[in-house]
Amino acid sequence: MLNQYNLKMPTNVFAGPEAMHNLNVILKDSAAKIAIFTGGHIYKLGLLDEVIRIIENNGIEYDIISDIPAEPSYIQAQEVIDQFKVLNADLIIGVGGGSVMDIAKLASVLSTDDYTVKDLLDDPLLAKKQVPSLMIPTTAGTGSEATPNSIVGVPEKDLKVGIVNSELIADHVILDSSMIKNLPKPIAAATGIDALAHAIECFTSKKANPISDTFALEALDLILNNIIEACTDPNALEAKHNMLLGSFYAGVAITSSGTTAVHPLSYPLGGKYHIAHGVSNAILLTPVMKFNEPVIKVLLAKAYDRVVKEPNNELSVEEKSKYIIDLLEDIVKTLEIPTSLKTFNVPEEDLDGLVEAAMQVQRLLVNNMREVTPEDARKMYLEIM
Ligand SMILES: NC(=O)c1ccc[n+]([C@@H]2O[C@H](COP(=O)([O-])OP(=O)(O)OC[C@H]3O[C@@H](n4cnc5c(N)ncnc54)[C@H](O)[C@@H]3O)[C@@H](O)[C@H]2O)c1
Numbered sequence: 001m002l003n004q005y006n007l008k009m010p011t012n013v014f015a016g017p018e019a020m021h022n023l024n025v026i027l028k029d030s031a032a033k034i035a036i037f038t039g040g041h042i043y044k045l046g047l048l049d050e051v052i053r054i055i056e057n058n059g060i061e062y063d064i065i066s067d068i069p070a071e072p073s074y075i076q077a078q079e080v081i082d083q084f085k086v087l088n089a090d091l092i093i094g095v096g097g098g099s100v101m102d103i104a105k106l107a108s109v110l111s112t113d114d115y116t117v118k119d120l121l122d123d124p125l126l127a128k129k130q131v132p133s134l135m136i137p138t139t140a141g142t143g144s145e146a147t148p149n150s151i152v153g154v155p156e157k158d159l160k161v162g163i164v165n166s167e168l169i170a171d172h173v174i175l176d177s178s179m180i181k182n183l184p185k186p187i188a189a190a191t192g193i194d195a196l197a198h199a200i201e202c203f204t205s206k207k208a209n210p211i212s213d214t215f216a217l218e219a220l221d222l223i224l225n226n227i228i229e230a231c232t233d234p235n236a237l238e239a240k241h242n243m244l245l246g247s248f249y250a251g252v253a254i255t256s257s258g259t260t261a262v263h264p265l266s267y268p269l270g271g272k273y274h275i276a277h278g279v280s281n282a283i284l285l286t287p288v289m290k291f292n293e294p295v296i297k298v299l300l301a302k303a304y305d306r307v308v309k310e311p312n313n314e315l316s317v318e319e320k321s322k323y324i325i326d327l328l329e330d331i332v333k334t335l336e337i338p339t340s341l342k343t344f345n346v347p348e349e350d351l352d353g354l355v356e357a358a359m360q361v362q363r364l365l366v367n368n369m370r371e372v373t374p375e376d377a378r379k380m381y382l383e384i385m
């Protein structure tokens, strides 16, 4: 039986070499005052220079909120949004990784005093778009520029929680690989694995459908075949562009499908120990795929047929599936991302708390093809202790 499926995505997407010039096109139609959201060293690294130059050439007033923290809590998000509200901006531009884009997207529904970020955690459907937004990712990446999600830390739950509402989807996106050209290798690697996790989880999700499969498989192809070169060769601009495109497609796949057990098991690691989102996904990717393998091997074999450039047609479904899982494991090792929680001094006595927190993320656990019981979650955490 055919199920229904749906896709919502940003209206206006520019990609390719020097895609940033299209900011002129976006500004022609709108904006008397722009709020630019950014964080970390992005401003100091000069990544805003071109954006600011184009805004100034168009004679438009702007303010910069430059201090968005990495992986913000909902309290930090609210502080940033309170700064934003008084600016009375009529266009939001987010220039950064997922941390920046998630807050910029929240701002697009929060120029009102009618509800707060905390209220949206309790009831995401309260959100209504008030200010149009443009996302310019500087990591490849979360795919936040494509998704209806904003993820914030909830310290009292030791968890990261997603606020999901299609009102959060950006109106405009610019994918310009010059923004990720000088991304330090550890950040490029971890954020690249996040995109990889989005693609493979969405393809093997209970919510997978013909639209999400199209995007997830293309994302998987682009990411698996470019991630090493993009992360290790600063001049590999084509590989970097392919990563940016792949992470955007994986974000589109999230919107129509959904991630599975890697993300829910990863959220407590970000929420409690502040392990970067991509790193915690990298640690969990192989254990979760091995756990799921009995029920997803046909899908992994399909992925093999689609993405492996010189396939061996003699291989069985089991061998193709194993090839893909081994490839994921090799990529994480080659990119020197930690594979154990020992690196982060997570004590074994925290295990019960981790399991309890992960089991709360039913929003995503229900997408997993194989049911994850608390005992299964415990076993997977033990494997990475
Ligand atoms: N909304 C979604 O759909 C979605 C999906 C996945 C993850 N997320 C969330 O996104 C956040 C993680 O985002 P991220 O992985 O992009 O990392 P990030 O935005 O936290 O950035 C990581 C670090 O890299 C720096 N950085 C970013 N771009 C840079 C560049 N071009 N050059 C040098 N340094 C740069 C940042 O300043 C920061 O210090 C988490 O909060 C995660 O939960 C959201």
Ligand SMILES: [Zn+2]
Pocket: 142, 194, 198, 263, 277, 281
């Ligand atoms: Zn993710």
